[in-house]
Amino acid sequence: MRTLFIGDVHGCSAELDALLMACDWRPGDRVVLVGDLVAKGPDSAGVVRRAREHGFQAVKGNHDAHVLRWHGGHAAKGKKLKPEHRQVLDTLSAADWAYMATLPSYLHFPDLNALAVHAGLVPGVPLTEQKEEFLFNLRSIAADGTPSKRLEAGEPWGSLWKGPELVIFGHDAMRGLQKHPFAVGLDSGCVYGGKLTAYVLPEGRFYSVPAARAYMAL
Numbered sequence: 001m002r003t004l005f006i007g008d009v010h011g012c013s014a015e016l017d018a019l020l021m022a023c024d025w026r027p028g029d030r031v032v033l034v035g036d037l038v039a040k041g042p043d044s045a046g047v048v049r050r051a052r053e054h055g056f057q058a059v060k061g062n063h064d065a066h067v068l069r070w071h072g073g074h075a076a077k078g079k080k081l082k083p084e085h086r087q088v089l090d091t092l093s094a095a096d097w098a099y100m101a102t103l104p105s106y107l108h109f110p111d112l113n114a115l116a117v118h119a120g121l122v123p124g125v126p127l128t129e130q131k132e133e134f135l136f137n138l139r140s141i142a143a144d145g146t147p148s149k150r151l152e153a154g155e156p157w158g159s160l161w162k163g164p165e166l167v168i169f170g171h172d173a174m175r176g177l178q179k180h181p182f183a184v185g186l187d188s189g190c191v192y193g194g195k196l197t198a199y200v201l202p203e204g205r206f207y208s209v210p211a212a213r214a215y216m217a218l
């Protein structure tokens with residue numbers, strides 16, 4: 001069985017369709033979205049509808065978690081909803097929300113000795129003790145070992161991850177595609193006019209399609 005891991009789609013449904021074609025996606029292939037299905041792009045509802053209708057697996061990203069909090073009435077008091085999140089709240093159906101609510105914060109694929117997570121894993125911390133804060137937001141590890149969501153805080157966490165599992169993640173459009181020995185970062189900035197990227201196992205090959213345009217300014 002092939003497994004197609006796909007980076008941050010962010011509502012770019014046309015690019016998702018194009019990428020599935022480019023990968024020669026066929027019945028029996030497993031598709032795994034590494035989070036941030038929604039927000040910023042033009043068609044969040046279309047992405048979630050495709051995911052649930054085709055039985056795609058997915059992990060929850062920071063934007064998915066954010067809109068789920070608003071949808072559930074748990075947003076922080078006094079905070080304003082951004083337009084890119086308002087658009088998600090206005091367009092997802094009840095079935096879309098039900099699918100979103102099922103998304104886990106990570107997925108384990110023993111057959112591939114691989115994990116999927118949106119942002120990252122703190123090296124040296126057991127999987128069951130990883131905190132959602134970093135599963136959804138991690139980017140860097142400082143020289144003293146402190147995990148951080150800030151790019152400039154230190155080394156990319158993936159460069160310090162020593163396995164044994166291969167971790168496939170997204171979230172870091174500023175760094176773009178990352179290829180470390182035990183970690184693969186797939187956010188190639190589609191919603192900013194970059195590319196949407198898939199990593200396919202077991203063949204170990206990358207596929208990318210260009211964004212039709214930049215939907216969000218940098």
Ligand SMILES: Nc1ncnc2c1ncn2[C@@H]1O[C@H](COP(=O)(O)OP(=O)(O)OP(=O)(O)OP(=O)(O)OP(=O)(O)OC[C@H]2O[C@@H](n3cnc4c(N)ncnc43)[C@H](O)[C@@H]2O)[C@@H](O)[C@H]1O
Pocket residue numbers: 062063066076079080081082137149171172173174175189192217218
């Ligand atoms: N209480 C609250 N009330 C209201 N809203 C709340 C809230 N709590 C959270 N939110 C909002 O909810 C969302 C999630 O919050 P949160 O999870 O807290 O994320 P954040 O740290 O605020 O947002 P980031 O901008 O770091 O994350 P991202 O996932 O957008 O990263 P990306 O790599 O695409 O982009 C990161 C940056 O990099 C830039 N960038 C991307 N690619 C490139 C590139 N190639 N070159 C240069 N810059 C780039 C982008 O423009 C972007 O600025 C945010 O919009 C946040 O503001």
